[in-house]
Amino acid sequence: MGGRGLVDINNLRKQQIEGMRIYFMEKSTSSSLHNAVWKELYASSPTVQHISTNCDKLELWKSKPLHGRHPNEASKDNVDNKASNHWLVAGCLFPETEGFMIAIQDQVIPTRNYLKAILRDTGVVSDSCRYGCNAIETIQHITSGCTCLAGTEYIDRHNSVVKMLHQQLALMHCLISSTQSVPYYKYEPEPVLENSEFRLYWDRTILTDRNVPANRPDIMLMDKQRRMVWLVDVAIPNNNNLSAKHHEKINKYSTLIDPIKRQWNVNTVKIVPIIISSTGLIPKLLHDSLREIKMPEYIWKQMQKAVVIATTHIVRKFMGN
Template identity: 40%
Template structure:
């Protein structure tokens, strides 16, 4: 797998044999399978020896002659086999590799949806391996080379902005030079998923297309709904945050939904959700008063840059009446853009 770039040599080996729905790679542990088969065959021979002289003779004669070792009744072929829980605990205990898995088991995270991209199998094996390397923190940034690999690095500052230590966290979501283009492109990909599906659901467009081909219109309008894409909302009183990603107005239901997307690093997921709620509450009050609506709801759409899905995301989709299957689509495009962005930085500026 390392030879064909499906597994980074420094990635966590503990996750290789874990099921994909809990963050593993789903590779069958051949040694464990062998031990389980030996244990099953031993149980079979012991169950037959009372009624079959042949099986009894075999049990008496096999003193280490086969892997079953039937004469030794105390022999336990599965004594060295690690359980999934033991592997998870070993993975969690690692200072660097364990950051991602410890985040997966936080109470606000949806474990199985966060690993949906691994189960879906929609990505190339090389992209999957690279994202696992990102999650394990073993991508060759300047800080990683200097602090972890102990290589001689003349300049450990970010090669893009030059104003901060070049860590993986910084490149994924903290670089000021990458924010206006790379981060916005990733952000807009997730916004387009929401915009297109809301527009189709409410009859504002007649069909759907792949996200990479979808170009949202600034304003979509019908007798029942209006939807705005990245438009500034004029209000009587000044509001600092008055340009949500998507604004959906239900004319018949006299309600509106302020939808704003954020793709932070894992450690900022909860903070970003609260931040979006607080920032857009003043705008919600202004819209409700000016447009004489009965209800205005702020709907944050939060998804981590490495694909971790908080439980708040499905709750937000429920508010909008959208399917939870959209999580997989948003997660896929987030991961693709994160991988592409890092490859561009590390390969394009490797000299």
């Protein structure tokens, strides 16, 4: 459901008191000692009025103005909540990385805005981005909104996801051999891979007979026999921008469909947006997109892990300066 599942000390205390009260009440009929304790300590004391459930805790968490933003965003209809929290139960990250991502989700990273607006630190004069990009330095700004990081850190995170997809497509369609299967961070995609049945582009401009502004998707896959083309484009926005980014990708490449059909003599061109949030939220539409290009079930889990690791690296590096 989110968070690290830390024990609720107050709730644990209530459960222990109620458990002891029930125990002595049941034993009081058969033991004079238990009966004496029951009369002295529990007979006149009220029962514990309320013991919190997980749903109670979740609602309390959502009600918090700052810390509740992430669980509210994860509970939206367009988000797969269970998949979004997979990295928490998979046991695939170091505890330090896991804890740091939780701090990012809870928005307790000491950014300039957090120090000035939340902690009221009088030593912080300005809450503008320390990289000088004329924006307020919030955690959302650092994870996916700083123009100074767009050409470096964000590109590396973005490419880590694209490399996974490219390598998987190349292996599936026999464009590379299984001996070339390496971890995504070591994989170096070729600009063009082709055999008698498929053609695969990596970050390559698609030339058309008329000017099309958006003509460079991350991946282009062509099935020559079925005369089909898939335009795959990846984005890693903040949580509140998942749906908008999905539709933005479709609109962006819609003008490229007709020129490709005409020039390459294909019947179908499909746009496949691959969207995952900077903190690992998985939109429901991501599963449909991955099924469209026949990706294995586990691929979104690898993508999520790569994004979480990359985002924590970006924030650590940013805060270290």
